[in-house]
Amino acid sequence: MKRLYFLLSFVLLLLIASCKGFDDSPKALVNVLLIDAPAEWDSVIVEIRGVELDFVPDAREGTVEKIFLPYEPGDKEVDISQLVGGTALPVARSEMHMGQISGITLRLGTKNALYLDEDRYPLDLPGGNTDYALPLSLDLEQGISYDLILDFDLEKSIQVVNSSPLELDFNPTLSAFSGVGRGDISGTTSPTSIKPAIYAIQADDSTSTHTNSSGTFLFRLEAGTYKVYLDPKNSSYKDTLLNVEVKAGTTTTLDRITFSKK
Template structure:
């Protein structure tokens, strides 16, 4: 069984709603090396509009699940529709896909064995996907940026930040790579990461507060690490 999940690294805006059509999986059946097959797994609900900004603090969106024969998954492609919007206050702004592109892919390497359930996680990084192109009137560019990976071998980091009225960006940094997320209304954030040592950098996104850093946060396969609670200080 293969389960497809969407998680989010939301940005500074009130909400971002995307039209989610589904995910296409490319795989090579066992014994047919070189023969790539594709299967489209639609997002089944009739309402395809998904507020991805709500997927924080460990919340995830199940997109689809399907039985696959033994073989290797080599790629996953998230397919969006054209009705995508950013909301700030009571105002909505259309997010137009670049050059009409609707498919956004990532390579995978998952060997499917009988009797095992596998998770494919699509991390939609809104902080990197949406840029402000002008301020008056307000306008945005939209270039969906995804990390697509297997849930196998990952560990989890969970922490909390106050004050909860802020909307800080939290970055997990290892060597030259980084992932970002935000916290939910109670101040909780969650990362799913490969094992290793990470630096967590908290950017308050508010000039009245000082950024903070947690060093040497250890991630262990299959385990949850609780990071120290961070209280951001005023300048």
Template structure:
């Protein structure tokens, strides 16, 4: 019994020291999301290992730290062709100290494949390169939640080298941006049986998306005026062109877009 009571003050002191050692520095919440993919293929499976952030802590200019955030699910093979119409895949989430994120790297695995008519076609990474780095500029402020968006553009990433037999070239093409200050364009097309590709064009640059099974689509863009070019990918229907203004922090919802028959 005497030994027990002797240890109590020691244990209490250890607990106090442990509580004081908790990191109470100000932090921001960072969410990394993966979006977008075309409906050209039945499904495209990409193995995601996680993301790595380039981070410069406050007061330490010139010192870049690497912060790896793993994709936690045991099954890391993701059908990215389902990420349309505003659907996003949460890749990672973490609290990070004050500072600046200057870049992001998506780390892929080797189990990448395309499925067409129940046939599987492996997608080999060029040169075995698994890391795809992109510039980013996000100043973190205390108590703010930031969405970092990775847009995996499969329309540009997968090219048909030979039609019969089918041969594919896989070169992952991505863009990265913060959701802060952006605005959305939301719309629906019909007939829903079509699988149109939709381009948002500004100053000679463009980004693309496709519709989901209900004909819905969504863009998240910098404020400004964009030309929407809708290609029905069906020679029986005519293309459609619209001019749309995007406002920061708001969603521009379009009236249903019906493709006209030629």
């Protein structure tokens, strides 16, 4: 009987010890995704090291914690010019306690390059700066999964300084936002041999993208009315302008857009 008593006591102690190491506090799931608004290059390779979140825990107003989430794959050189038509790169994923994310920093490496006609052109970061901090405001609630979107706008990030020989200025231009309250514009253009630049314009602000190999493009935007301007980048075809309303949580799918010849 004494042996049974001691055995039960030992098992109870093990259960208590294991419970002390278990964190059952309320959490939210945070997914960090990278998308691209690409320029007209064959490919743009960017080295992704990870992201750092500015986090203010509940009941600790004014206390900002820095939480670094590494990009886990061994090959950290990513062709971000392929992130079009709804394709996104999962950069990091983590459970987090309740609180507010007040900012996000994309941490890059130095192995960045542009490829054009099989030629490689290095993209040097201005001043050697590898960290790009962006404002963000997101309150985390228990049991909710959140998408944090980093939009890397290559159209604005890469400028041609000299065309012959080709010289480039690389100044990463990004925006960050939560997927909460946003809506999508999805469309397809033809002929697919054309690689148009597509702009969603609202007042004095605009964002741009290109199509993938199937002619598909996608914008993720705040609710509102936008002018969608499609520049065929081909002098044989006419440009196109559309008015599109974006509703939160809804994908607005446009009829196929066929470019007309001049």
